[in-house]
Amino acid sequence: MAIVHSTAIVHEGAQLHESVEVGAYAVIHANVKIGAGTKVGEHCVIDGHTTIGENNVFYRFCSIGGIPQDKKYANEVTRLEIGNGNTFREFVTINTGTAQDVGVTRIGDDNWIMAYVHIAHDCQIGSHTILANTVQLAGHIHVGDWAIVGGMSAAHQFIRIGAHSMTGGMSSIRQDIPPFVLGAGQPYKPAGINSEGLKRRGFTAEQIQVLREAYKTIYLRQLSLADALVDIKRLQSENPDSAAHLQLFLDFFAQSDRGLGRK
Incomplete structure (x- = not known):
């Protein structure tokens, strides 16, 4: 009993x-x-x-x-x-x-x-x-493995919060947050890659740098999302040690319905 x-x-x-x-x-x-x-x-x-x-x-x-x-x-x-x-x-x-x-x-x-x-x-x-x-x-709402969401944050229905992402406290999350991304705010704004969290989980410096390139491709290079994903696929083929991580990016966007806030 x-x-x-x-x-x-x-x-x-x-x-x-x-x-x-x-x-x-x-x-x-x-x-x-x-x-x-x-x-x-x-x-x-x-x-x-x-x-x-x-x-x-x-x-x-x-x-x-x-x-x-x-x-x-x-x-x-x-x-x-x-x-x-x-x-x-x-x-x-x-x-x-x-x-x-x-x-x-x-x-x-x-x-x-x-x-x-x-x-x-x-x-x-x-x-x-x-x-x-x-x-x-x-x-x-879908939340991926190893994601961290800071205190007093609220998330809109149907959004996705990607694996290994980190969201700062008191954030208003209204659109999808891709894997590995660090950000916060009202509304939420991306601020880079969650590099410190990735180091703690055993990601190499080279793998983290490749993910930074993927982040820049999505957020900083003024590309359409379709063109950015083409570039990420090319980055994936050039970096086999990071291919599985970049696949998380690609799979995430294939399932994203809410869109993502870009700077």
Whole structure:
């Protein structure tokens, strides 16, 4: 049996691994499944059709798996899927998906989600991300692996935030942010490549320089986006050690619907 505080409520039908810990006054609803080693703090509520992996930590007062804050929602069965090794600090809220999208909100592995963060319906969060205090993500947002979003930032629905990007605090994000890009502002403005973060993740100086060239091609050379992507493909063929990284750029723009703010 899971380790459940005497004041907590675990509804019949919930599936908890025997090593799960549930704190005082927490409530876990019937359609919830929680994997090994996960800890649910005091006063947390986990409901909806929610599947949670292993070794996650939910600090006190989290609200996980609530119905979408979408007026089109009509009680369809939609889901929330959370991976392994994530940390959710106080008062984090995450909603399930909607029938208008893929029907599932997803959180990957090893994410650090700080206090008061809201992740709305149908968001797709990768792995190893950091969402700082009070980041607010509207519906249908995609966040790539290793992305960092600074505190008190808010993001418009349907945007994409690319892998390895870093967004400064109090940013108003209204258009897509490509992979590797550093920026901030109201509205958000790009300011270069997230070189310090890339160094910490083992990118070589040569790889970072190639990504700087890609950034200049997109943002500084007054090219149309179509022409800039042609140049990035050429850069990719000339730099095989950076080909996979540049492919992230190319794949990102192929999927971008919101456009990107350029200087």
